[in-house]
Amino acid sequence: MKIIDIHSHMLYGVDDGSENLQMSLELIRMxxxxxxxxxxxxxxxxxxxxxxxxxxxxxxxxxxxVGKLYPDLKLYRGCEVISRRSDMDFVIRNLESGHLPTLNRTKYVLTEFVPKQTKGMQEVDYCIDALIEGGYIPVIAHIERYSDIYDDPINNIEKLKEKGCFTQVNLYSVEQDRGRVSGGARKILANEFLKHQLVDFVGTDTHRLDYKSPEAKIGAEKIVEKYGEDYAQRVLFENAERILIGKGV
Ligand SMILES: [Fe+2]
Structure with a gap:
């Protein structure tokens, strides 16, 4: 089972992800x-x-x-941009100047929303429209995390995909309900989106050894088991290879 992890914070020393080179190499190994x-x-x-x-x-x-350690593993650039109504001009400007790297130098941009700060689907739509008008293709990070923002999750994601957005779930969410949301909300949503085939890509959202260490396999196995091998293969590997890697420079 091959996986492409399109969401990680494994490069050290630039955010709350990996702290040093040794940790980066350990996370990559895992x-x-x-x-x-x-x-x-x-x-x-x-x-x-x-x-x-x-x-x-x-x-x-x-x-x-990594090329020497694991010849069949490839690394790609990117970043995870927070979309807020007030920040979109800044975001577009920095995407254009290259200060915010797109996914593998394509027009695809991994973007997240902060539930407590985002004013419903109206603000989501505003930010997504700004990215699309700027010439970018939004890939919405961990779509299972926005139960506070959605008014009708399946319908909301369907509409965003109709606009041209792509979607990612965190692999651990398929099996576990981490984070502040109680009652299994993230796990339920991740599985609902997978059931409706609304997920394009997966990621581990790996941060550090002591916080969100790599959990790829357990979620990937569940996707194969529950949603069939064909869809699993597309979500785990083929879509990313075709859409993000095939179009890179
Ligand atoms: Fe992240």
Missing amino acids: DYEQGVRGIFFTNHGEGVVSRIAEYNERFESISLM
């Missing part, structure tokens, strides 16, 4: 051993934007090391 063969370093845009030189330098040097 992800690789669970079947991951492509990893996007999507550190938080807020950290990357002012440290793009360090980000690029570390990306190059880690890629060289």
Whole structure:
């Protein structure tokens, strides 16, 4: 079972993800051993934007090391941009200047919403429209996390996909309900979206060894078991390979 992990904070020293090179290499090893063969370093845009030189330098040097350690593992650039109504001009400007890296230098941008700050689907629509009008294709990060924002989750995501958005779930959410939301909300939503085939990509959202360490395999196995091998293969690997890697430069 091959997996492409399109969401991780494994590049060290730019956000609340990996703290140093040794930790980055350990996290990469853990992800690789669970079947991951492509990893996007999507550190938080807020950290990357002012440290793009360090980000690029570390990306190059880690890629060289990983190339020797695991010849069949590829690394890709990216970042995770917070979409807020008030920030969209700043976001577009920095995507254009390259201070916020897109996914593998495509027009695809991993973007998240902060539930407590986002004023319902109206604000989501505003931000998504701004990205699309700016010439970008939003990939909405961990769509299972926005139960506070949705008014009708399946319908809301269907509408966003009709606009041209793509979607990602965190693999651990398929099996566990982490985070502040109680009652299994994230696990339920992740599985609802998968059941309706509304998920395009997966990620581990790996941060550090002590916080969100790589959990790829357990979720991937559940997707195969519950939603069938064909769909699982597309979500776990093929979509990312075709859409994000095939179109990269
Ligand atoms: Fe993230």
